Amino acid sequence: MPTDDAQQFASDNYSGICPEAWAAMEAANRGHAPAYGEDVWTARAADGFRALFETPCQVFFAFNGTAANSLALASLCQSYHSVICADSAHVETDECGAPEFFSNGSKLLTARTTSGKLTPEAIRALATNRSDIHFPKPRVVTITQPTETGQVYTLDELRAISATCRELALSLHMDGARFANACASLGCSPAEMTWQAGIDVLCFGGTKNGMHAGEAVLFFDPDFAEDFGFRCKQAGQLASKMRFLAAPWVGMLESGAWLANARHGNACAARLAQAVAGLPGIELMFPVEANAIFLRMPPDRMEALRARGWRFYTFIGGGARFMFAWDADPARVDALARDLEAVALDRAA
Amino acid sequence: MPTDDAQQFASDNYSGICPEAWAAMEAANRGHAPAYGEDVWTARAADGFRALFETPCQVFFAFNGTAANSLALASLCQSYHSVICADSAHVETDECGAPEFFSNGSKLLTARTTSGKLTPEAIRALATNRSDIHFPKPRVVTITQPTETGQVYTLDELRAISATCRELALSLHMDGARFANACASLGCSPAEMTWQAGIDVLCFGGTKNGMHAGEAVLFFDPDFAEDFGFRCKQAGQLASKMRFLAAPWVGMLESGAWLANARHGNACAARLAQAVAGLPGIELMFPVEANAIFLRMPPDRMEALRARGWRFYTFIGGGARFMFAWDADPARVDALARDLEAVALDRAA
Amino acid sequence: MPTDDAQQFASDNYSGICPEAWAAMEAANRGHAPAYGEDVWTARAADGFRALFETPCQVFFAFNGTAANSLALASLCQSYHSVICADSAHVETDECGAPEFFSNGSKLLTARTTSGKLTPEAIRALATNRSDIHFPKPRVVTITQPTETGQVYTLDELRAISATCRELALSLHMDGARFANACASLGCSPAEMTWQAGIDVLCFGGTKNGMHAGEAVLFFDPDFAEDFGFRCKQAGQLASKMRFLAAPWVGMLESGAWLANARHGNACAARLAQAVAGLPGIELMFPVEANAIFLRMPPDRMEALRARGWRFYTFIGGGARFMFAWDADPARVDALARDLEAVALDRAA
Amino acid sequence: MPTDDAQQFASDNYSGICPEAWAAMEAANRGHAPAYGEDVWTARAADGFRALFETPCQVFFAFNGTAANSLALASLCQSYHSVICADSAHVETDECGAPEFFSNGSKLLTARTTSGKLTPEAIRALATNRSDIHFPKPRVVTITQPTETGQVYTLDELRAISATCRELALSLHMDGARFANACASLGCSPAEMTWQAGIDVLCFGGTKNGMHAGEAVLFFDPDFAEDFGFRCKQAGQLASKMRFLAAPWVGMLESGAWLANARHGNACAARLAQAVAGLPGIELMFPVEANAIFLRMPPDRMEALRARGWRFYTFIGGGARFMFAWDADPARVDALARDLEAVALDRAA
Structure with a gap:
C-alpha cells in the first residue's frame, strides 16, 4: 500500500488542487495581467462571491487562514480589546499566537465547550465577567463553522448568537x-448562514476546499472593511500576481465545485460513520456533521490501525481524527472502515 | 494590438508562471502530501537551495516579498533598533510600513542615493550619527540586489559593505x-554574491522570476534562523499545502530556469537599451545592468508613446520604466524600440 | 468614621508615600540635575540595589509594574514564544493584555493553581505539552513573589523551579x-531569594512598598539587559526628570525602610489573622505569609461588614480581601478585628 | 561656580518641582486614597483642565511625553496609516521609535522645515503625494507647539492647518x-489655541512646566477618546497611586503656576536674546518666541563658553541651545549673557 493512500485522511490539507481550480489557474496563466488585484480574474472572483452571497459585500483575498482570520479579527478590535472564542478554536490552539500578533496584543477569552460551539450564555458570561479597565474589553466573538471537531451551528443557533452579540455590542x-462543508451540511445558502444570520465578517476557506492556497475575507458591513486593503498589504498578504490567487476561486465558484467538493467530503465522513457504528470499543466522539470523524478507541486498537498503515492525529481529546477532503477516495474510505472493523473485532475477540 | 501586449513591460509582476514552475506544480498535484512543509517537495526545494548556494543554509518559504523581507529584518533586530536602507528601497517606499509592522516599530534610516546603492560611507554615516538612547540603535543594513532602478552591486562593493557592517556590528x-537577474548580470555564483561576500540573510524572489508566488528566505548564519519557523507561522506565512509553494522552486532550480529566465529578462533590457541609444530627447536614467530600463523623455513623448498603446509607470524620478520578465516577447521589445524611435524623431523633427 | 480609615485596607495601592521616600524626593528637589538618568540620584539608587543584592546587576527604573513586568518579559522572549504563569498571576488577570502588547503577541500559558504558586511539575507540563510550530514555544516562566493571594515561595521551592527552568531552557x-514583603516573610536576603536561587530578572516593586510610583528591573544575567534602556525609552518608560523616580529608592534602600515597611504590613496581616482565628463562619482562604488576608464568609456577613464602613474587594474567589500597607494603622486593624468578631457572632447567634 | 548653576540651561528637564506642584503632592500625601484614578485629586485635576479649556474635554494622565504623544497618535490611526510631522519633530527625532511601537508600525512622514513649523502646503503635499495601497495612508497630522526650536504657531497658522486637515480628512x-510656553507667548487662552483652532487632541506637558512627571492628554472630540483608558492601562501608563500624578496638576492649574512658570521661562529667553543682540560672531538661529534660544557661533567660541563652565547641547544645527525653565535663575541668565559677550569680544578682538 503506498504511503499516499494511507495518509490521505490525516488532514484535509493533504489534498491537492481540484480540477476546476487547476483549470482556472491554467486559463489565468495566459499572457500578462496587471498585478496586485487590478486584473480581471480578481474582479471576477470578487463578483462571484457577491453573486453567491447575494449581497454587495467587500471581498479581499489572503494567502492562508492564519492571516485571513487574524487580519479580520484585528479589523474588528484594538489591542486592548479581547476576542471571545471556544477553547478549541483554531485561533486559540493552532495559530502560534497569530491573532495576538496581528492585533498587537488582543487577548483571546476562551469558553469551555465540548464540541467547539459557543452559546449565547457562554458569550454573555465572558463578555460581562469583567468590565474594569484592568482587563481587555470584549469586543468581538469568533465562531468556527464547522467547528474543529466537525459540528455545525444551525441557523437558529447562529441567529441566537448574533442577537446576543448585538445586544452586547460585540462584532461577530x-x-x-471549511465553510463550504457547513453549507453542504445545512443545505442552506451562504447568505442564510452569514449576513442574514447576523455575521459581520466571514473568512471563507479555499485551501481545504480544493485550491492550492487562499482564503477570502468577506465584509458584510462595509464600515469594517475601511482601509482593509492597506492592512492586508502591510501584513504581507497582498499577492503581486494576484490572478493566481483569484482565478482558482473563479473556477470553484462558477463551476459549483466549492459545494460539490464539500458534499463529497461530508459524504465520505458520513459513510465511515455509518460503517463503524456499533463496532465494539470504537466510539464516535462527536456528531458527524461535516467532513471530520473522531473515534475514541483503546490505545492498542490505535496501534493496530497504524500498523495497517493508516495515519491520523490524536491531538483532540486523544481520539483518532480522520478528515475527508474533496479528493477522498471512497474505496479507501471503505478500506479504512474494513480495517477499523478488523481491529475492533480483534479487540472484542 | 491587444492590451496584453502593450502592458507587458509595465511590471515584471505582470508575467505568468514559467513552464518549469508550472510542470513542477502539476507533478506536485498528484495524490496527497503532508502539510506545512513536511512533504518531499519542500525538502527537495530546500536541498536545491543548499546545492545552488553550496552551503548548508537554513531555508524558509514565504508567500511574497513583503513578508519575506519584513520577517527577515525582524529576525535581525528588535523594535527599538533601526534598519539602514537606501531611500528608494522597496521596504521604505512600497511596503505600506510592513517592516515597521512585523518588527513592531523598527525605524528605517534612509540614505540618499542616486541609484539605490548604499555605500560603506553612507552606512557608516547613518550608523554612527546617533548613539544616544533617544534614537533607535542601528542594527541591520538591507541592500537590494539589483536595486529598484536596476543597478547591480559588484562583488567588491558587496564585500566592502559587509566589511563595514561587521566593523559596526550590523547584520546584512x-x-x-530579482536576485536571479543580479546573478545573470554579474555572471557569478549565488554563493559568491551572498555568504562569500558577507551576506547574513537573503530573500530570493521567485515571483518575478517565473513562479505564481513565493520567496525563499536563506539564513547563512544559523543563529539568526532560530525559531524562524515559528515567526513565519505566527505571521501568516506558513502555507498549509506547502508543496505548491515549494514545488515551483524545485522546477526552477533543478532545470536552471531561475537563471535562464533572468538572462532573458536582462537581455531584453539590454536589447532595448541598445536600440534607443542616441535617440534624440530620450535618455537612459540609469545604467542598464538587470531587467529594468528607465527612460527620461519629454512629457509629450510619453504621451505619444502611451497613445501607441504602451503602458508604463513613472513613479521613479518621472522617467518611463520598462521591466522585462522571463516571458518578455522580443518581438514586442523591438516594437517598443521602433515606437520609441518614432516618437523621438517626431520630437526632433 | 472617616471614609479614609474605612477604605485603607482595600488595597496597598491606597497608601501614601512613606517618610523616607518623601525626604529623598525633597532632597532631590534642590537645584538642577541632568535628565534621563544621568543624575547622581539614579546612580546612587542603582548602586543601592547592587549593594542590597550583593551582585553587579543591571538596574533600570520604570514607572509602574505593568510596564516593568511586561518589558522584562518582552526582553526574554519573542512574539512567537509563550510565557508560563499561574492562572491568577497579575500579568494574566489584571494588566489589560500588557504583556501581549509589549511583546507584540506572546501568549501566556496559565497553570491552574490554588494559591498562585507554580510548581516544577506544572511548568514542565505546560512547557512540554506542545512542541509543534503551530503553538507559541514556551520560553519564559514568571512567578509572583509573594503571590496574588499572599503566599511566599520558599527558597527550596524557588530553587526547584529554577532547576526545572534551566533544564527546559526557560528563563525565569x-x-x-511586593518583593519586600516576601523578604520580610522569609527572613532571607534579597540575593538568596533571587539570583542565588536562579532568578534571571526581578521586578522589584516600589509603589506598594511606600513610593509614589516606580519599579526597578534588575537583570542578574547581563545578556538579557542588552539594549534594555532603548526598550524602556521606546515604550515610554524613561523618565526625563529621572531623579524623582530614583531618589525615593535611595531613601527606601539606604534607610532600610523597604524592609521595615514590608515587615509592618506583614505584621498587620498576621495580627488580623490571629484575631479572627476561630471566629464562626469566617475562614482564612489562604495561609497568611505576607501582607494580604482573604476571608471567606457568608454574603450577609460581608454586607454587615460593609455596613460598618469597611471597603474591600472580592474578586478572588469571592472572599473579602484586606491588604496592609506600610502605613496600615494598627488601631484600625484592631477595629476591623472587632467588627469581624461582631459580625461573626451575630451570625452565630 | 557649582556645576548645578552652570548646567541649568542645558535642558528644561533639568529643573525641579515647582512649589505649587510640590505643595499639592504634599497635600495629597495625607491618609489613603483609592487607586487608578478613582481618587478626588484625579477628578479635581480633570475638572481643572475642563475649566481652563472651557470645554467638557476628556482628560487622561500619562507618565511622560513619549507615551502621551504616542498613545494619542495611536488612537488616531491604525498601523497601516501614516502621521505627518515636521522633520525636526520630537516624535521623529528623539522618541526611539515610540510612535511606531505604540501604533504597531505607523510611519511618520516628515516635511522639511526650517523652524519645525508645518504649513498647509507641506501637509497637503505629503498627504496627497501617494494614494496607492503600497504606502501608508496619511491619517494624522502632529504639530509641536512651540516647536523644538522655540517657534510658536500663530492662531491664524493653526486655523489654516486645521482647515487643511479637515479638507483632507486628517486628524490634528x-x-x-511646552504648551504653557506657547500660551504665554501668544497671550491667548488655551481654548483659543486648541479646540477653537481645530485641534482634536492635545498633549499638555507637565514635566517641563514644573512637575516631577506627567502629561495630560485632552480629547476635544469624545469619539477619539473611546476606550482610551484601556489603551493607557495596557501600555503601562495607568498609575496605581494616581493621586501623585494628578495632584501636581491641581497645584499648577488652580494656582496659575502653569502660566506663571511658562512666562518666567519665556522672559529669561527674551532677556538673553536681548543681551546677545549685536554681539559679533554670535547669531540667533531662530526667532525667540518661547523658552529656547539657539545661538550660532564659531567652534572656538563654544569651547571658550564651555571652558567657563556652561553646559549646552548642539544637536540642532550645530548651534548652542539654552533652555529656560520655570526655575531659571535670572542672575545666572545675566552671567551667561556676560560670558557670551566676553567670548564674543575675544573673538572680535
Whole structure:
C-alpha cells in the first residue's frame, strides 16, 4: 500500500488542487495581467462571491487562514480589546499566537465547550465577567463553522448568537476554514448562514476546499472593511500576481465545485460513520456533521490501525481524527472502515 | 494590438508562471502530501537551495516579498533598533510600513542615493550619527540586489559593505526580489554574491522570476534562523499545502530556469537599451545592468508613446520604466524600440 | 468614621508615600540635575540595589509594574514564544493584555493553581505539552513573589523551579510587586531569594512598598539587559526628570525602610489573622505569609461588614480581601478585628 | 561656580518641582486614597483642565511625553496609516521609535522645515503625494507647539492647518510638551489655541512646566477618546497611586503656576536674546518666541563658553541651545549673557 493512500485522511490539507481550480489557474496563466488585484480574474472572483452571497459585500483575498482570520479579527478590535472564542478554536490552539500578533496584543477569552460551539450564555458570561479597565474589553466573538471537531451551528443557533452579540455590542466573525462543508451540511445558502444570520465578517476557506492556497475575507458591513486593503498589504498578504490567487476561486465558484467538493467530503465522513457504528470499543466522539470523524478507541486498537498503515492525529481529546477532503477516495474510505472493523473485532475477540 | 501586449513591460509582476514552475506544480498535484512543509517537495526545494548556494543554509518559504523581507529584518533586530536602507528601497517606499509592522516599530534610516546603492560611507554615516538612547540603535543594513532602478552591486562593493557592517556590528540582509537577474548580470555564483561576500540573510524572489508566488528566505548564519519557523507561522506565512509553494522552486532550480529566465529578462533590457541609444530627447536614467530600463523623455513623448498603446509607470524620478520578465516577447521589445524611435524623431523633427 | 480609615485596607495601592521616600524626593528637589538618568540620584539608587543584592546587576527604573513586568518579559522572549504563569498571576488577570502588547503577541500559558504558586511539575507540563510550530514555544516562566493571594515561595521551592527552568531552557522572571514583603516573610536576603536561587530578572516593586510610583528591573544575567534602556525609552518608560523616580529608592534602600515597611504590613496581616482565628463562619482562604488576608464568609456577613464602613474587594474567589500597607494603622486593624468578631457572632447567634 | 548653576540651561528637564506642584503632592500625601484614578485629586485635576479649556474635554494622565504623544497618535490611526510631522519633530527625532511601537508600525512622514513649523502646503503635499495601497495612508497630522526650536504657531497658522486637515480628512494632534510656553507667548487662552483652532487632541506637558512627571492628554472630540483608558492601562501608563500624578496638576492649574512658570521661562529667553543682540560672531538661529534660544557661533567660541563652565547641547544645527525653565535663575541668565559677550569680544578682538 503506498504511503499516499494511507495518509490521505490525516488532514484535509493533504489534498491537492481540484480540477476546476487547476483549470482556472491554467486559463489565468495566459499572457500578462496587471498585478496586485487590478486584473480581471480578481474582479471576477470578487463578483462571484457577491453573486453567491447575494449581497454587495467587500471581498479581499489572503494567502492562508492564519492571516485571513487574524487580519479580520484585528479589523474588528484594538489591542486592548479581547476576542471571545471556544477553547478549541483554531485561533486559540493552532495559530502560534497569530491573532495576538496581528492585533498587537488582543487577548483571546476562551469558553469551555465540548464540541467547539459557543452559546449565547457562554458569550454573555465572558463578555460581562469583567468590565474594569484592568482587563481587555470584549469586543468581538469568533465562531468556527464547522467547528474543529466537525459540528455545525444551525441557523437558529447562529441567529441566537448574533442577537446576543448585538445586544452586547460585540462584532461577530466566522472562521469558515471549511465553510463550504457547513453549507453542504445545512443545505442552506451562504447568505442564510452569514449576513442574514447576523455575521459581520466571514473568512471563507479555499485551501481545504480544493485550491492550492487562499482564503477570502468577506465584509458584510462595509464600515469594517475601511482601509482593509492597506492592512492586508502591510501584513504581507497582498499577492503581486494576484490572478493566481483569484482565478482558482473563479473556477470553484462558477463551476459549483466549492459545494460539490464539500458534499463529497461530508459524504465520505458520513459513510465511515455509518460503517463503524456499533463496532465494539470504537466510539464516535462527536456528531458527524461535516467532513471530520473522531473515534475514541483503546490505545492498542490505535496501534493496530497504524500498523495497517493508516495515519491520523490524536491531538483532540486523544481520539483518532480522520478528515475527508474533496479528493477522498471512497474505496479507501471503505478500506479504512474494513480495517477499523478488523481491529475492533480483534479487540472484542 | 491587444492590451496584453502593450502592458507587458509595465511590471515584471505582470508575467505568468514559467513552464518549469508550472510542470513542477502539476507533478506536485498528484495524490496527497503532508502539510506545512513536511512533504518531499519542500525538502527537495530546500536541498536545491543548499546545492545552488553550496552551503548548508537554513531555508524558509514565504508567500511574497513583503513578508519575506519584513520577517527577515525582524529576525535581525528588535523594535527599538533601526534598519539602514537606501531611500528608494522597496521596504521604505512600497511596503505600506510592513517592516515597521512585523518588527513592531523598527525605524528605517534612509540614505540618499542616486541609484539605490548604499555605500560603506553612507552606512557608516547613518550608523554612527546617533548613539544616544533617544534614537533607535542601528542594527541591520538591507541592500537590494539589483536595486529598484536596476543597478547591480559588484562583488567588491558587496564585500566592502559587509566589511563595514561587521566593523559596526550590523547584520546584512539582501532583498533579492530579482536576485536571479543580479546573478545573470554579474555572471557569478549565488554563493559568491551572498555568504562569500558577507551576506547574513537573503530573500530570493521567485515571483518575478517565473513562479505564481513565493520567496525563499536563506539564513547563512544559523543563529539568526532560530525559531524562524515559528515567526513565519505566527505571521501568516506558513502555507498549509506547502508543496505548491515549494514545488515551483524545485522546477526552477533543478532545470536552471531561475537563471535562464533572468538572462532573458536582462537581455531584453539590454536589447532595448541598445536600440534607443542616441535617440534624440530620450535618455537612459540609469545604467542598464538587470531587467529594468528607465527612460527620461519629454512629457509629450510619453504621451505619444502611451497613445501607441504602451503602458508604463513613472513613479521613479518621472522617467518611463520598462521591466522585462522571463516571458518578455522580443518581438514586442523591438516594437517598443521602433515606437520609441518614432516618437523621438517626431520630437526632433 | 472617616471614609479614609474605612477604605485603607482595600488595597496597598491606597497608601501614601512613606517618610523616607518623601525626604529623598525633597532632597532631590534642590537645584538642577541632568535628565534621563544621568543624575547622581539614579546612580546612587542603582548602586543601592547592587549593594542590597550583593551582585553587579543591571538596574533600570520604570514607572509602574505593568510596564516593568511586561518589558522584562518582552526582553526574554519573542512574539512567537509563550510565557508560563499561574492562572491568577497579575500579568494574566489584571494588566489589560500588557504583556501581549509589549511583546507584540506572546501568549501566556496559565497553570491552574490554588494559591498562585507554580510548581516544577506544572511548568514542565505546560512547557512540554506542545512542541509543534503551530503553538507559541514556551520560553519564559514568571512567578509572583509573594503571590496574588499572599503566599511566599520558599527558597527550596524557588530553587526547584529554577532547576526545572534551566533544564527546559526557560528563563525565569520574578514579579516582585511586593518583593519586600516576601523578604520580610522569609527572613532571607534579597540575593538568596533571587539570583542565588536562579532568578534571571526581578521586578522589584516600589509603589506598594511606600513610593509614589516606580519599579526597578534588575537583570542578574547581563545578556538579557542588552539594549534594555532603548526598550524602556521606546515604550515610554524613561523618565526625563529621572531623579524623582530614583531618589525615593535611595531613601527606601539606604534607610532600610523597604524592609521595615514590608515587615509592618506583614505584621498587620498576621495580627488580623490571629484575631479572627476561630471566629464562626469566617475562614482564612489562604495561609497568611505576607501582607494580604482573604476571608471567606457568608454574603450577609460581608454586607454587615460593609455596613460598618469597611471597603474591600472580592474578586478572588469571592472572599473579602484586606491588604496592609506600610502605613496600615494598627488601631484600625484592631477595629476591623472587632467588627469581624461582631459580625461573626451575630451570625452565630 | 557649582556645576548645578552652570548646567541649568542645558535642558528644561533639568529643573525641579515647582512649589505649587510640590505643595499639592504634599497635600495629597495625607491618609489613603483609592487607586487608578478613582481618587478626588484625579477628578479635581480633570475638572481643572475642563475649566481652563472651557470645554467638557476628556482628560487622561500619562507618565511622560513619549507615551502621551504616542498613545494619542495611536488612537488616531491604525498601523497601516501614516502621521505627518515636521522633520525636526520630537516624535521623529528623539522618541526611539515610540510612535511606531505604540501604533504597531505607523510611519511618520516628515516635511522639511526650517523652524519645525508645518504649513498647509507641506501637509497637503505629503498627504496627497501617494494614494496607492503600497504606502501608508496619511491619517494624522502632529504639530509641536512651540516647536523644538522655540517657534510658536500663530492662531491664524493653526486655523489654516486645521482647515487643511479637515479638507483632507486628517486628524490634528498637538504635541504640547511646552504648551504653557506657547500660551504665554501668544497671550491667548488655551481654548483659543486648541479646540477653537481645530485641534482634536492635545498633549499638555507637565514635566517641563514644573512637575516631577506627567502629561495630560485632552480629547476635544469624545469619539477619539473611546476606550482610551484601556489603551493607557495596557501600555503601562495607568498609575496605581494616581493621586501623585494628578495632584501636581491641581497645584499648577488652580494656582496659575502653569502660566506663571511658562512666562518666567519665556522672559529669561527674551532677556538673553536681548543681551546677545549685536554681539559679533554670535547669531540667533531662530526667532525667540518661547523658552529656547539657539545661538550660532564659531567652534572656538563654544569651547571658550564651555571652558567657563556652561553646559549646552548642539544637536540642532550645530548651534548652542539654552533652555529656560520655570526655575531659571535670572542672575545666572545675566552671567551667561556676560560670558557670551566676553567670548564674543575675544573673538572680535
